[in-house]
Amino acid sequence: MRFPYEYSGCIHVHSRYSDGSGSIKTIAEAAIDRGLDFVIVTDHDTLKGKKFEGYYGSCLLLVGEEISPLRNHALALNAKSHIPHHFRERAQGYIDLARAQGGIVFITHPFGESRFNLLFHKVRIHRWEDWEAEGFSGMEIWSYMIDWIRDVHIRNLASAIRDPDAFVKGPGRETLRQWDLIGRRRRCSGLGSLDVHAKNLIPFVPLIQVFPYREMFDTIRTHVLLKEEFRREKESDAALIYDALKEGRCFIANHRIGKPAGFKFYLEAGSDSFPMGSEITSISGRKADLVVGMYDEATIRLMRSGDLIELVKGKELHHCVQTPGVYRVEVFKEGKPWIFSNPIYVRE
Numbered sequence: 001m002r003f004p005y006e007y008s009g010c011i012h013v014h015s016r017y018s019d020g021s022g023s024i025k026t027i028a029e030a031a032i033d034r035g036l037d038f039v040i041v042t043d044h045d046t047l048k049g050k051k052f053e054g055y056y057g058s059c060l061l062l063v064g065e066e067i068s069p070l071r072n073h074a075l076a077l078n079a080k081s082h083i084p085h086h087f088r089e090r091a092q093g094y095i096d097l098a099r100a101q102g103g104i105v106f107i108t109h110p111f112g113e114s115r116f117n118l119l120f121h122k123v124r125i126h127r128w129e130d131w132e133a134e135g136f137s138g139m140e141i142w143s144y145m146i147d148w149i150r151d152v153h154i155r156n157l158a159s160a161i162r163d164p165d166a167f168v169k170g171p172g173r174e175t176l177r178q179w180d181l182i183g184r185r186r187r188c189s190g191l192g193s194l195d196v197h198a199k200n201l202i203p204f205v206p207l208i209q210v211f212p213y214r215e216m217f218d219t220i221r222t223h224v225l226l227k228e229e230f231r232r233e234k235e236s237d238a239a240l241i242y243d244a245l246k247e248g249r250c251f252i253a254n255h256r257i258g259k260p261a262g263f264k265f266y267l268e269a270g271s272d273s274f275p276m277g278s279e280i281t282s283i284s285g286r287k288a289d290l291v292v293g294m295y296d297e298a299t300i301r302l303m304r305s306g307d308l309i310e311l312v313k314g315k316e317l318h319h320c321v322q323t324p325g326v327y328r329v330e331v332f333k334e335g336k337p338w339i340f341s342n343p344i345y346v347r348e
């Protein structure tokens with residue numbers, strides 16, 4: 001195994017520096033309490049929290065920003081300084097700007113955020129519209145808040161707040177379709193995220209405060225696979241995490257369903273093994289097998305370019321690759337969406 005070390009963390013957390021309710025310290029304490037290896041705070045259009053980056057206990061807290069114009073929100077991670085933009089600006093400008101600063105960019109809530117307005121009507125805002133833009137590294141595939149609110153209406157609001165997990169149905173169909181489509185052209189890393197604010201559900205109405213950080217950190221996490229262990233040194237460990245996210249060497253799991261213990265998905269060709277995120281071109285003539293495994297029994301779905309090609313109930317799946325395609329894995333436990341891998345791209 002070339003990438004034997006696995007760490008998990010939460011991405012897309014808002015603090016008081018934008019519209020979240022907690023200080024960086026509160027977020028760090030919650031992250032330590034829930035045993036996160038890392039947490040990435042991304043406030044709207046500011047890097048004010050960056051001075052607090054570093055290790056808190058055993059958790060590495062990193063700070064990026066959520067570039068938030070009218071449409072086309074994106075996470076800029078690892079950029080050296082704040083990325084300015086105009087309210088109505090198209091995405092390409094700030095993607096280029098972020099990359100010029102060493103940043104990596106991920107589309108956030110590609111199909112918009114559903115919100116309640118003051119009349120309790122649901123509206124969808126901040127969709128990604130610049131699909132022709134290039135240079136982003138990937139996109140959020142499964143976001144707890146975006147998923148949760150999708151089927152919430154004023155009629156079921158009370159039960160949705162009482163039992164939020166019952167409303168979490170997995171990544172949106174249109175998001176997965178778009179992800180698979182981009183994957184046919186080029187690598188597009190999928191991230192799990194929270195978009196947690198620990199704040200008001202309805203703008204300016206402080207009565208309904210939902211989703212404390214602590215509880216959210218036990219839901220959707222992104223697991224990164226690394227070739228070396230953390231040194232507990234901010235710069236080098238951050239670089240390892242950002243590399244894995246950029247290269248799609250990661251997978252998403254909802255920890256409320258269970259810890260994804262032992263989960264692996266890789267391609268084996270001769271004595272070589274290729275992790276998630278790999279793009280492989282020279283498969284012809286070689287025997288190549290996709291391997292999926294985990295410690296718990298679950299329903300494993302192997303997808304190729306958006307189509308289900310194998311389904312197994314058990315702890316492992318083997319598939320001999322004969323056709324190029326974008327291969328990825330979805331795992332369900334007792335019917336509930338649990339683990340989503342990044343793809344392995346087998347090219348012509």
Ligand SMILES: [Zn+2]
Pocket residue numbers: 066068073108109113126
């Ligand atoms: Zn947003």
Ligand SMILES: [Zn+2]
Pocket residue numbers: 012014066195
């Ligand atoms: Zn956000």
